[in-house]
Each structure stands twice: as C-alpha cells, then as structure tokens.
Amino acid sequence: MTEFEDQLKKAIQRGQRSHDARQHQVKQQQMSADDIRRQHNEFRLAISDRIEQTLQSLVQQLPGFDYENIYGDRGWGGAVSRDELNIRRGQRVNVYSRLEVTVKPLSELNIVNLVAKGTIKNREIFARKDHKPIGEAELDEFLEQVDRWVLEYAQLYSAADAP
16 A cells, blocks of 8 residues: 555545534534433433442452442542551551542533542552543443442552551
C-alpha cells in the first residue's frame, strides 16, 4: 500500500468520525430533558445496586470493613472503611482504609459520571472517574467498571504491608 493510500484511508476515517459526531449531536438535541433525567435515573439505580452488591461482597471477604450507603449531593453508591490500631514499639498508630464508589448526580453536561476513590493504610492509592454522555452510555460497561475497581482495591489491600 502506498503512502497516499494510507493517507486516503485516514482521511476517510476522519470524515466518518466527523459524520458520526454530527449524528450524535443531532440525537442528543432530540432527547428531551425528561428523557435525559429518566435515562440517568435508570443508570444511577442499576449502577448503585451493583456498587452495593460488590462492596457488600468485599465486606464479607475482608473482615473488619464496614459498609455505608452514600446518597445525595455527593452521588449515589457506597463505601467500605476500616480503622485499625497498630501498636509498634510502644506507640499507637491508627491506620485507615476506605473505598468509595459513587454515581454523581445529573449535571448540565448530561453525562453518567462514575467516581471511585481508594485509600489503603493511610495512603490514597487511586482516584478514578469514568463518564460518558447519556446518549452514548452503555450500562454493562459501567457495571464492569465497578467490578474492576472493587477487585483492584481488594487485591491492593490484600497485598499492602502494615505501616
């Protein structure tokens, strides 16, 4: 294949992406505000249920963690946390671990916004975000993302050394 043919293929692909973007924009404009709210609510309910299921499983597998529901301005979802007391060389050391996963409330951006923050033994190990416009969002992708983040946290917690 010649250099020109490669460039031609790339130009055609750029044109197709541009067309797809325009089509998406038209589709977004056609969605009413009620449709957007309804669809966001459906995503929020399904994702927050998955968050609760996975975090409850984590609590069962890692004794000492407590689960809490999160809802309201911060979003909907849940968190698990654990406070430990270690005594080293006669000194008391408090160690804190927490994983919080939430779906943020609907904003003017009309996106589904999934957020996670993990702390293990007083160190923040990750802060993650995943978002997509409501018209493009796929529920299964968000559910899988919740699973991946909880599994990653469990693995990192299990591998962590005490401070």
